[in-house]
Amino acid sequence: MGTYLLPKSSIHLWLSKLLSRYAVFVPIEVEKQIHWHLLEPKDLETEPDSITPAQRRIRASEPVKSFMFEPRQQVASFPDALTFKQPGPRVLLGIKSCDLAALKVHDKILGEGEFKDPFYLAQRKNTLLVVADCPEPEQSCFCNLLGLTPYAAEGGDAALSVVDGNWLLDVNESGKELVDAAPELFTDLREGSSELARRDEQRHAALVSLNLTNARPWNPDLAGAVAAKLDDPAFWNKHAETCVECFGCLMGCPTCYCFLLYDQAKGAGVERTRTWDACYEAAYARVGGGANPRAEFIKRFANRFSCKFSAFKTDHGMYACTGCGRCFKACMGKIDIRKVLGEL
Amino acid sequence: MSNPYQPIPATILETHDETPNIRTFKLKPEREIPFLAGQFVELTVPGYGEAPFTPSSSHFKRDTFDMTIMKVGRATSALFDLKPGDRVGARGPFGQRYPLEKFEGKDIYIVGGGVGLAPLRALFLALVHEIGKYQRIFLRYGARTPADIVYKHLLPEWQKIPKVDIDLSVDVSDEKWMKKVGVVTCLMDEIPCDEKSSIAVVCGPPIMMKFVNQKLLDAGFQGGDIYLSMETNMSCGVGQCRHCRLGPYLTCKDGPVLTWDQIKDLENPFV
Structure with a gap:
């Protein structure tokens, strides 16, 4: 739709306008880690701009899926059916390219199949996504190996770049209402402007940095290579050696979508809850009679790779991994997924 | 939009x-569940959870x-404590039905074990409902002891x-066993049908299916004509939660009945 400049002096003003229309979540830095924060008016009372620095950092610790596919959510009740509550409008201001790509995985599973998840879709439709550039990728980032860029190449409702403290917004038709909240604060940016040139330089530098960190591409037929390794327990044993089965890699993963449904008595009725699940869990595939096709941990370890890099690619034409590096950062055993895949 | 996780009473x-x-258990749902033979239903035992079962009556x-x-x-166990009313x-219903159109004009060789x-x-009741469409129906059934045979009161009627x-x-x-x-x-x-052009359908404990399947293959049945009920942990029923994954298949969506040709390359399909 258009590209706009929001000068640093107007950032808080714009955000305060957004607050009157939406619940706005922004990344903030807490003890060097980035976390999502529900913006409140008092956050905008401080000067200088308190919101911008975290926008330049990499993705938040919490995957964006948490907002659409909640870690724990009631999805049914019995005998009276659950009444569906329409969620209010939200803006996630500052998601990253890796998390945007991860939402596509959830769209495929929860939003596009024969059976659609009304809870996910309601949250997805009511949430505007502003995708912020990653001018400073870290050592744990590897989106380039998945064919992604450290900025929004496509998708989302708007793209945000921080240039010299000012905000540049590339706004799609779906994100027009964000600018409409205070159009007087924005100025049009024309192609060839110095701000856009600076943005492009920043983006290029970020890509160069990522390509240096992750210089060696993976096997171009990763799906086939993973599938071919499945009957080689020695390979998986070698890489799983330091795993303590904490499931941190799975709980932090922005693409993992496995879940568990469980029922609990509530008064005279029953509440059904959906909670994130982990395929490393020993009982994950066990059936009522006790049989378990993946009773040994090593099979569950290999299954994770098979699911993300082979089955999902075959079924949906994309990998269920976006290079965010959360699995590696969470891992107590220092298992780097890049190393595992790099040996295929 | 309908909620796929919401059961009806x-x-x-x-x-x-x-x-x-x-x-x-004979159940009367508040609304008809339009299942076809082979598809399954997630049954909620209030307060105790949910489990998948295939209806055993005619569609x-x-x-x-x-x-x-x-x-x-x-x-x-909690279900067994419930009473009529x-x-x-x-x-x-979830999953795929038996492709009965492919069974037409053929002998159907059904092998069951236990429950x-x-x-x-x-399946059997759907076949006999339109018996004219099929050649002959063979039912081979094994149980641990005579007391463990299900449908004892129905088998003599079916034989007629x-x-x-x-x-x-x-x-x-x-x-008393004769x-x-x-x-x-x-x-x-001795399999009294033309194995190369007959359909085999198998359901039972995994170990039983493994040996029955081998016997069918040895007898000359085609892998694409052997239908096997695969037991995996089907939880959501709608191809999302991924607990039931079996190689490239999600049993709840692609199965629970799969042909031998579909699963023969899996490492160990009969766990």
Whole structure:
């Protein structure tokens, strides 16, 4: 739709306008880690701009899926059916390219199949996504190996770049209402402007940095290579050696979508809850009679790779991994997924 | 938009004890569940959870449906404490039906083991409902002991249906047992149909399916004509939660019945 400049002096003003229309979540830095924060008016009372620095950092610790596919959510009740509550409008201001790509995985599973998840879709439709550039990728980032860029190449409702403290917004038709909240604060940016040139330089530098960190591409037929390794327990044993089965890699993963449904008595009725699940869990595939096709941990370890890099690619034409590096950062055993895949 | 996780209430109309630990429940759902033979339903035992079962009654009558269930775990134990008039929850149907159009004009060779006859009963009743479309129906069924045979009261009636041939075996006999003794494959030494152009349908414990499948292949059945009920942990029923993954398949969506050709390359499909 258009590209706009929001000068640093107007950032808080714009955000305060957004607050009157939406619940706005922004990344903030807490003890060097980035976390999502529900913006409140008092956050905008401080000067200088308190919101911008975290926008330049990499993705938040919490995957964006948490907002659409909640870690724990009631999805049914019995005998009276659950009444569906329409969620209010939200803006996630500052998601990253890796998390945007991860939402596509959830769209495929929860939003596009024969059976659609009304809870996910309601949250997805009511949430505007502003995708912020990653001018400073870290050592744990590897989106380039998945064919992604450290900025929004496509998708989302708007793209945000921080240039010299000012905000540049590339706004799609779906994100027009964000600018409409205070159009007087924005100025049009024309192609060839110095701000856009600076943005492009920043983006290029970020890509160069990522390509240096992750210089060696993976096997171009990763799906086939993973599938071919499945009957080689020695390979998986070698890489799983330091795993303590904490499931941190799975709980932090922005693409993992496995879940568990469980029922609990509530008064005279029953509440059904959906909670994130982990395929490393020993009982994950066990059936009522006790049989378990993946009773040994090593099979569950290999299954994770098979699911993300082979089955999902075959079924949906994309990998269920976006290079965010959360699995590696969470891992107590220092298992780097890049190393595992790099040996295929 | 409908909520795929929301069960509808279904009232238990009657129960019938098939064996000491297998019971048939006749259920009347608030709304018809439009299942076809082979598809399954997630049954909610209020307060105890949910488990997948394939209806065991004919899909030509769906205002009520039967489920024949073995008491094995928490939810099924709680289910056995329920009485006629009590309510359970049901959602479905899920999964794929038997492709009956591919069965037309052919002999159907059905092999069941233990409670595995339950889903096969839905198929059997669908076949005999339109018996003219099929050649002959063979039913081979094995149970541990005569007391463990399900549908004891129905089997003699089924045997009277023209074009139907039934034979039974038990692993351990009693003094009244007049038929074969041995695992169900002992009924398969002679298969009285043209294996190359017949359909085989198998449901039972994994180890039984493994050996029955091998016997069918040895006899000359085509891998694409052997239909096997795969037991995996089908939880959501809608191809999302991923618990039931079996190689490239999600059993709840692609199965639960898969052909041998579909699963033959898996490392160990019969776990």
